[in-house]
Structure formats: C-alpha cells, structure tokens
Amino acid sequence: MMLTPRALGGAAAVAAAALLLAGCTDNSATATADGAVQVSSTADACTLSTTTAPGGTVKFQVRNEGTEVTEFYLLAGDGLRILGEVENIGPGLSRDLVVMAPEGRYVTACKPGMSGDGIRAAFTVTAAPAGQDVSADRAALQRTAVKQYAAYVKEQSEQLLAGTRQFAQAFAAGDEARAKALYAPVRMHWERIEPVAESFGDLDPILDAREADLAEGQQWTGWHRAEKDLWRPASGYTPLTGAERRKLAEKLVADTQELHGRTQDLEFTPDKLANGAKELLDEVATGKVTGEEEAFSHTDLWDFQANVDGARIAYEDLKPLLAGSGDELDASLEKNFAALQKLLDQYRKGEGFAYYNELTGAQVKELGAAVDALSEPLSKLTAAVVK
Numbered sequence: 001m002m003l004t005p006r007a008l009g010g011a012a013a014v015a016a017a018a019l020l021l022a023g024c025t026d027n028s029a030t031a032t033a034d035g036a037v038q039v040s041s042t043a044d045a046c047t048l049s050t051t052t053a054p055g056g057t058v059k060f061q062v063r064n065e066g067t068e069v070t071e072f073y074l075l076a077g078d079g080l081r082i083l084g085e086v087e088n089i090g091p092g093l094s095r096d097l098v099v100m101a102p103e104g105r106y107v108t109a110c111k112p113g114m115s116g117d118g119i120r121a122a123f124t125v126t127a128a129p130a131g132q133d134v135s136a137d138r139a140a141l142q143r144t145a146v147k148q149y150a151a152y153v154k155e156q157s158e159q160l161l162a163g164t165r166q167f168a169q170a171f172a173a174g175d176e177a178r179a180k181a182l183y184a185p186v187r188m189h190w191e192r193i194e195p196v197a198e199s200f201g202d203l204d205p206i207l208d209a210r211e212a213d214l215a216e217g218q219q220w221t222g223w224h225r226a227e228k229d230l231w232r233p234a235s236g237y238t239p240l241t242g243a244e245r246r247k248l249a250e251k252l253v254a255d256t257q258e259l260h261g262r263t264q265d266l267e268f269t270p271d272k273l274a275n276g277a278k279e280l281l282d283e284v285a286t287g288k289v290t291g292e293e294e295a296f297s298h299t300d301l302w303d304f305q306a307n308v309d310g311a312r313i314a315y316e317d318l319k320p321l322l323a324g325s326g327d328e329l330d331a332s333l334e335k336n337f338a339a340l341q342k343l344l345d346q347y348r349k350g351e352g353f354a355y356y357n358e359l360t361g362a363q364v365k366e367l368g369a370a371v372d373a374l375s376e377p378l379s380k381l382t383a384a385v386v387k
Contacts, residue, residue: 035059036096039110041089042066046110046119053101055128057271057386060097060108064089068113072097077105079120080201084275087114087282098382100271101125138321142385145317146268152313153193157263160189164256168249171226174242180230184299184352187223191306192313193263194283195276200262207255210295221251224295231296270318274382277314280307281375289368291356301353304367305344311378312337321385329377329384336374343370 036059038049043066062072073085074097083106084099103125109118163186170178190197190208198204205213207222214220225248229240240248287293288304315333322330343366347354359367 036061039063039072039108040065041070041072041110041112041119043068043112044119046072046108046121048108048121048123051121052124052126055101055103055125058099058101058125059383060086060099061094062086062089062097062110063094064091066112067091071111071114071118073109073111073118074099074101074123075107075109075120077107079107082195082199082201084271085279087279088286095379096383097275098271098386099275100269100386103127138387141320142270145270145273145321145385148317149273149314150266150268152317153196153263153266153268156189156193157260160186160193161253161256161260163189165253167226168253171230172242172246172249174245176230179226180297183223183227183230183297184294184302187299188302188306188309190223191283191303192310194307194310195279196263196266197259198279200259203255203259203262207252207259210293212292212295221248222255223252226252227294228296231298233296270321270385271382273314273318274385277311277381278375278378280311280314281371281378283307284371285368285375289364289371291364294356298355298357299353300356301344301347305353308337308340308344315378315381318381318385325387326384329380332377333374333381336370336377340367340370340374343367 035053037053039060039062040047041062041064058074060072060074062070064070068091070089071085071087072089072095074083075081076083083101084097086095086097089095106123106125107120108123109120111118163182167179167182167186170176170182197207205218205222208224209218209220209222210224211220211228228237229245229248232239284304284307288300288307291298291300293303294300315337319330344353347359347363
C-alpha cells in the first residue's frame with residue numbers, strides 16, 4: 001500500500017503545519033557531484049543535503065539510517081498530490097527517486113515506520129539551467145507517450161464510473177449475487193490507474209481504505225466497506241441495513257464521479273509514467289502478494305492483474321524512448337513482464353481468477369519472486385526515459 005491517501009487524507013489543513021516539524025533538518029550542504037540530493041531518514045529526522053534544486057530532472061538519493069522501514073515522497077506545494085515516491089526502504093538500504101520537476105514550491109516527506117503524516121519540509125525547485133532541454137525528437141516521443149497515457153487514464157476512469165454505478169445499484173438493491181460478480185472486475189479499472197487515483201489525497205481514503213488502515217475515529221466508506229458487507233464474517237459482524245447500503249452506494253458513486261472529473265484534465269510527464277509503473281509493482285508486493293488487499297472477498301488476483309496491466313501500459317507508452325541507449329533495459333522489462341504474466345495466466349478461471357486463499361504457499365512465493373524480478377529493472381525506467 002502506498003502512503004498517502006490514507007496518511008495524507010485531509011492534509012490540506014495539516015500540510016502547512018507539518019512543514020514546521022522540527023525533525024526535518026535543513027543542512028547547508030549542496031547536492032552531490034551528479035546533482036543528486038542526499039536524503040537521510042531516521043526515526044525522528046528527514047535530513048536533506050539541500051532544500052533547493054534546479055528545475056528539470058531532480059534526483060533524490062534516499063538512505064535509511066534508522067531501524068524501521070521508511071518511505072520518501074516529493075509532494076506538490078499543497079502537501080496533497082504525490083509527484084514521486086520510493087517505498088519499502090529497509091534499514092541500511094538506499095533507493096533513488098528521479099522526477100521531472102518544474103520551477104516551484106514542493107514538500108518532501110520521510111515516513112519512518114510507514115505510518116503517520118511523515119516528517120515534512122519545504123523544498124524549492126529553481127529555474128532549469130540553460131541548455132538542459134531535451135532534443136526536439138526526444139521531446140516529441142515524450143509528448144506522444146504522455147498523450148497516450150492520459151487517454152488511457154481517461155478511458156479507465158470512464159469505465160470505472162460506469163461499472164461503479166452498476167455495482168452500486170445492485171448493492172443498494174440487495175442483489176448480492178450481482179454485486180459480488182461486479183466487484184472485482186469493476187475494481188480492476190481503479191487498480192490499473194491506482195497511482196493517479198492515489199495522488200488525490202482526499203479521495204483515496206474514502207474510496208479505497210482497508211479496514212486495517214483506518215485511523216482512530218475515521219469513517220469507513222468505499223469499496224472495502226462494501227466488500228466486507230458482501231463477504232461478511234461468519235460471526236461478530238452486523239450486516240448493513242438497507243438504508244445504510246443505499247447511503248454507502250450513493251457516496252461510492254458520488255466520490256467516483258469526482259475522481260472521474262479530476263482525471264479529465266491531468267497533465268503527465270515521462271517520469272510520472274515511469275514512477276507510476278514502479279508504484280504499481282510496489283502495490284502488488286505490499287498488498288496483493290500478501291493477500292491483505294481483499295481480506296474478505298479474496299479477489300486479490302484481479303487486483304494483481306490490473307496493477308500489472310497499468311504498469312505494462314506505462315512502460316509500453318515509454319518504450320520508444322528506450323531505443324538505442326536503453327535496449328538492454330527494454331529487453332529485461334519485456335522478459336520479466338512476460339514471465340510474470342505467464343504465472344498469472346495459470347490462475348485464470350473463465351473471465352476471472354482463482355480466489356487468493358486457494359493458492360498454496362509455494363505458489364504465492366513464486367508470484368512474489370516474479371514481482372521482485374520485474375521490480376528491479378522497472379526501478380531503472382525513470383532515469384532512462386528522462387534523459
């Protein structure tokens with residue numbers, strides 16, 4: 001699961017105050033020789049070697065100096081929209097975040113223990129140095145890639161809204177058989193564009209929060225609230241009333257309508273596509289492989305496939321940018337996407353998949369290894385396409 005939404009939800013008011021957190025140290029040191037900003041994350045500090053960087057391609061080298069797994073984020077100035085992230089950085093390990101950032105105000109955040117709002121600080125991107133524009137030919141390829149991906153996001157958003165309306169109608173009417181049949185296929189449209197959906201810090205927690213992620217006092221709405229009511233536990237659970245189901249269904253549609261509206265005019269950059277592809281694989285590793293995402297319905301393989309679909313689409317849109325200088329990386333990505341898809345295809349049943357609790361431990365482990373194998377070359381995609 002990514003940071004964010006659940007941690008950032010409602011952050012508009014919190015963001016300004018969060019910038020005053022003393023834990024994030026402002027060093028006077030500059031970036032490294034290659035221009036990278038050094039980030040040290042500990043239990044109570046997020047130390048950056050500099051709080052400014054020139055516009056264009058910005059690289060953060062994040063090292064976990066603490067004792068808990070950590071994450072690092074670059075957020076828009078409002079503290080809500082996630083522009084880039086690296087997750088699951090174990091103690092003593094380092095990971096890079098590469099983003100394309102125009103001149104402006106931003107927020108950085110370390111999240112030790114992967115909980116809470118994170119340790120935040122202001123970050124400024126200055127004007128890009130002269131002579132750093134990409135060539136016209138490469139710029140054209142980049143524009144084509146982001147145009148194609150924007151169209152994909154719009155299409156998936158439209159299908160999500162249409163499917164959500166159908167699901168909500170069945171759920172509100174008490175037609176459990178139809179609602180169950182629609183649940184996983186409709187959610188695939190969400191999962192394919194999850195990094196985009198999760199970039200809206202106010203919408204993600206009300207649409208996709210899992211029960212285990214709820215903060216104290218947080219109202220539980222969205223897909224997983226409906227999931228629990230449809231695949232309700234055998235004991236210790238009180239089903240929703242008809243009125244409660246109708247209220248939940250209406251909110252699900254309204255929130256999805258809002259998401260759909262926001263995706264229509266989004267602007268993308270090559271780094272957002274590449275980082276989003278990696279984020280989708282991280283989602284698979286942290287939620288789908290573990291079986292935590294669909295705790296009641298066990299429809300994790302539908303989500304798994306959708307995350308892989310979304311990552312593959314982003315990669316394929318960017319593929320022309322790898323020609324020549326990135327041929328080896330391209331071949332590795334092709335090979336590992338194919339290998340992971342071959343494994344997933346083994347669990348297909350009709351139009352869907354086997355339920356996740358039907359898989360053996362060995363099968364789950366095999367899927368996890370395939371995800372890890374793809375994740376390694378995918379982590380290099382951003383640096384390759386923003387040159």
